[in-house]
Amino acid sequence: MLRCPIVALSLAVLAAASPAPAPAPTPAPAPAPQALSSAVSIFSSVTGAAASALPTILGSWPSLSDIEKKVGVSDGNDSKLQNISASALLIPSYANYSGDWNLRFYGLAYKLPNVSTSDLDSLIDGLSTNNLTSTQQQLLQNRTQDLASIPIPKANLTALVLANGSAVTNSSGIQLATADDVGEFDQFVTVSGLGGNDSSTVQVVQTGILNVAGPGNGTIILVPSQGISIVSDIDDVMRITKVYVPNEGLKNSFVQPYVNVPGIPELYANWSKSLPGVAFHYDTTTPVELTRTYVDYLFSNYPLGSLEMRPINLTDPSQILDARQNSLLKLFQTFPQRKFVLIGDTSSSTLLSAYPQIAQQFPNNIACIFIRNTSSTDSDDKIPYDTKPFQNVKNGTYFFYRTAEDLAKLDIVNGQCVNSTIPQNITFGEQGGVLDSGSNGAASLGHIQYAAAGVGLVVSLFLGFI
Numbered sequence: 001m002l003r004c005p006i007v008a009l010s011l012a013v014l015a016a017a018s019p020a021p022a023p024a025p026t027p028a029p030a031p032a033p034q035a036l037s038s039a040v041s042i043f044s045s046v047t048g049a050a051a052s053a054l055p056t057i058l059g060s061w062p063s064l065s066d067i068e069k070k071v072g073v074s075d076g077n078d079s080k081l082q083n084i085s086a087s088a089l090l091i092p093s094y095a096n097y098s099g100d101w102n103l104r105f106y107g108l109a110y111k112l113p114n115v116s117t118s119d120l121d122s123l124i125d126g127l128s129t130n131n132l133t134s135t136q137q138q139l140l141q142n143r144t145q146d147l148a149s150i151p152i153p154k155a156n157l158t159a160l161v162l163a164n165g166s167a168v169t170n171s172s173g174i175q176l177a178t179a180d181d182v183g184e185f186d187q188f189v190t191v192s193g194l195g196g197n198d199s200s201t202v203q204v205v206q207t208g209i210l211n212v213a214g215p216g217n218g219t220i221i222l223v224p225s226q227g228i229s230i231v232s233d234i235d236d237v238m239r240i241t242k243v244y245v246p247n248e249g250l251k252n253s254f255v256q257p258y259v260n261v262p263g264i265p266e267l268y269a270n271w272s273k274s275l276p277g278v279a280f281h282y283d284t285t286t287p288v289e290l291t292r293t294y295v296d297y298l299f300s301n302y303p304l305g306s307l308e309m310r311p312i313n314l315t316d317p318s319q320i321l322d323a324r325q326n327s328l329l330k331l332f333q334t335f336p337q338r339k340f341v342l343i344g345d346t347s348s349s350t351l352l353s354a355y356p357q358i359a360q361q362f363p364n365n366i367a368c369i370f371i372r373n374t375s376s377t378d379s380d381d382k383i384p385y386d387t388k389p390f391q392n393v394k395n396g397t398y399f400f401y402r403t404a405e406d407l408a409k410l411d412i413v414n415g416q417c418v419n420s421t422i423p424q425n426i427t428f429g430e431q432g433g434v435l436d437s438g439s440n441g442a443a444s445l446g447h448i449q450y451a452a453a454g455v456g457l458v459v460s461l462f463l464g465f466i
Contacts, residue, residue: 062124062147064151064182064312067147067148067149067150068150070115070119070120070122070148071113071115071148071150073113073150075150075151075152075153076109076110076111076150076151076152076153076155076183077152077153078150080113081111081113081150084111084112084113085111085212085213085214086109086110086111086152086155086211086212086213086214087109087110087111087112087149087212087213087214087215087216088107088108088109088110088155088157088209088212088214088215088216089107089108089109089110089149089215089216089288089291089292090105090106090107090159090207090208090209090216090217090218091106091107091108091218091288091291091307091308091309092218092219092220092221092295092304092305092306092307093105093106093218093219093220093221093306093307094220094221094222094223094279094281094306094331094334095188095205095220095221095222095223096223096225096334096335097198097222097224097225098190100190100191100192100194101190101191101194101195101222102188102189102190102191103161103188103189103190103191103205103207103220104186104187104188104220104306104334105159105174105176105185105186105187105188105189105207106185106186106187107184107185107186107218108149108151108179108183108184108185108288108312109151109152109155109157109179109183109185109212110149110150110151110152110183111149111150111152112145112146112148112149112150112214113148113150115148117140117141117144117145119148120144120145120147120148121140121144124144124147124250124254127250127254128247128250129255132255136255136256137255139254139255139256139257140254140255142293143253143254143290143293144254146289146290146291146292146293147289147290149289151179151182151183151184151312152179152183153179153180153181153182153183154178154179154180154181155178155179155183155185156175156176156178156179156211157176157179157185157209157211157212158172158173158174158175158176158209158210158211159173159174159176159189159207159208159209159210160173160174160207160208160209160210161174161191161194161205161206161207161220162205162206162207162208163193163194163195163205163206165206168191168193168194168205169191173210174189174191176189182311182312183312184288184311184312194222195222198224198225199222199224200224200227200276200277201224201277202221202222202223202224202277202278202279202304203221203222204219204220204221204222204304205219205220205222206218206219207219207220219304220306221279221304221305221306223279223335223338224277224279224338225335225337225338226276226277226337226338227275227276227277227278227279227338227339228275228276228277228278228279228338228339228340228341228367228412228413229278229279229280229281229331229335229338229339229340229341230268230271230275230278230279230280230281230305230341230343231281231283231328231331231340231341231342231343232268232280232281232282232283232343232344233282233283233284233343233344233345233348233351234282234283234284234286234294234298235284235286235348236261236345236347236348236372236374237261237264237343237344237345237372238260238261238264238265238268238282238298238301238302239258239259239260239261239297240252240259240260240261241253242378242380242381243347243348244347244374244380244381244382244383245380245381248380258297260301261372261404262403262404263403263404263405263408264404265301265302266404267404267407267408268280268302268303269302269303270408271412272303275412275413276413277338279305279306279338280302280303280304280305280306281305281306281307281308281331282294282298282302282305282306282307282308283307283308283324283327283328284307284308284309284310285310285320285323285324285348285350286309286310287309287310287312288309288310288311288312289312290309291307291309294307294309295307308327310323311323320350321349321350321353321354324350324351324353324354325354325357325358328354328355328358329358329361332358332361332362332365336365338365339365339366339367340362340365340366340367341367341368341369341370341412342355342358342359342366342368342369342370343369343370343371343372344369344370344371344372345371345372345373345374346371346372346373346374346375346381346383346385346400346432347374347381347383347385349385349386351371352371352385352386352387352389352390353386353389355369355371355389355398356369356389356390356392356393356398357389359393359394359397359398360392360393363394366394366397367397367412367415367417368397368398368399368410368412368417369393369397369398369399369417370398370399370401370407370417371398371399371400371401372400372401372402373400373401373402373432375432376402377402377403381432383432384430384431384432385430385431385432386429386430386431387426387427387428387429387431388428388429388430390426390428391428396415396417396418397417398417399417399418399419399422399424400424400426401419401422402422406419406422407419
């Protein structure tokens with residue numbers, strides 16, 4: 001998390017905490033579009049499952065049980081961990097305004113035993129650590145050390161809030177709701193004393209956990225009721241990961257310095273200055289244990305914002321899609337008057353499904369949907385992707401782009417989402433990858449002719465990847 005110091009709590013009581021009102025009910029998300037034929041269905045299920053796993057950097061992420069087995073414990077209350085202090089991870093989050101600010105406390109209670117780097121590396125299937133430079137070895141150690149986090153089930157945590165370095169909560173803090181069986185917590189708490197009005201610009205407050213020994217600091221952005229929210233995927237949208245190339249995806253995630261997608265930091269910086277009431281919300285399916293690595297990178301290169309990480313014990317692709325949809329639903333429910341710009345890429349099948357679904361559920365809240373077509377700028381991307389869910393999204397609100405320059409001059413405030421100089425050639429269905437018939441357009445969305453031989457080729461290819 002951001003390394004904000006926790007100051008002494010010497011002020012009088014300025015705040016009272018109580019649960020925030022439950023969000024207004026909303027319609028259930030529409031079901032995902034069905035395949036058009038049995039052959040398409042087979043192809044879609046295989047490519048969909050494989051592509052859904054790609055945002056996990058193509059490594060087989062260790063499950064919670066894998067980690068516990070490696071460490072030799074059953075859970076965070078195991079007697080072997082009794083001499084290890086509790087720690088807490090506060091993921092950067094957001095707050096809305098309803099007379100007072102409702103702050104979302106979102107994170108993980110855990111213990112971090114001493115585990116060797118080599119043991120951690122061995123948990124990541126497919127990660128080769130041979131012939132690393134000293135710099136790469138250091139990066140690897142820094143990025144994997146938190147993988148040994150053992151959640152503390154049913155943890156009871158006490159939080160505090162600071163604004164401009166001064167305590168807003170009293171010395172006893174805010175008692176958070178009990179964490180779940182895997183140590184995760186996610187709740188809104190109403191806090192007085194943070195300013196009596198709904199500002200037109202985003203403000204930032206610091207948060208912390210009192211009753212832990214390890215780092216427990218975080219940030220929450222106070223988001224105006226109206227304005228534009230940028231919701232952005234991270235891998236292959238903001239940083240070059242190449243999740244579609246197994247070895248490169250792993251290396252770029254664990255042993256190489258993170259590299260920005262060209263032009264995106266400048267684009268987001270410009271949006272942070274030019275869009276009214278703008279707030280940034282970053283979303284990834286990378287597991288929660290790697291939060292600090294992502295936070296250190298994000299806020300050194302991009303505007304401060306909130307962050308959604310993949311829950312600790314999700315491994316099935318359908319669960320990952322549900323997590324995407326749930327995080328979007330929570331965001332849209334929390335800010336019903338804001339407009340949203342959704343940004344993803346064609347290598348993330350979860351977003352190619354989740355974005356059109358949320359757009360159909362909340363059509364009046366969508367400003368634009370931007371999808372980076374990684375296959376149009378990187379010949380290494382051979383992964384098919386499915387654009388069929390977009391056929392029911394309002395035309396003119398979504399745009400498949402190649403580079404940051406394609407988006408730089410769009411007038412988002414006045415509804416301009418499409419750069420007309422960039423051809424799209426969209427046909428809805430499974431497209432791209434090794435079976436693409438080819439197109440010179442930015443989206444490179446040629447219609448795929450499904451044949452048994454082609455399906456067999458792709459099945460073999462993807463089963464080899466996973």
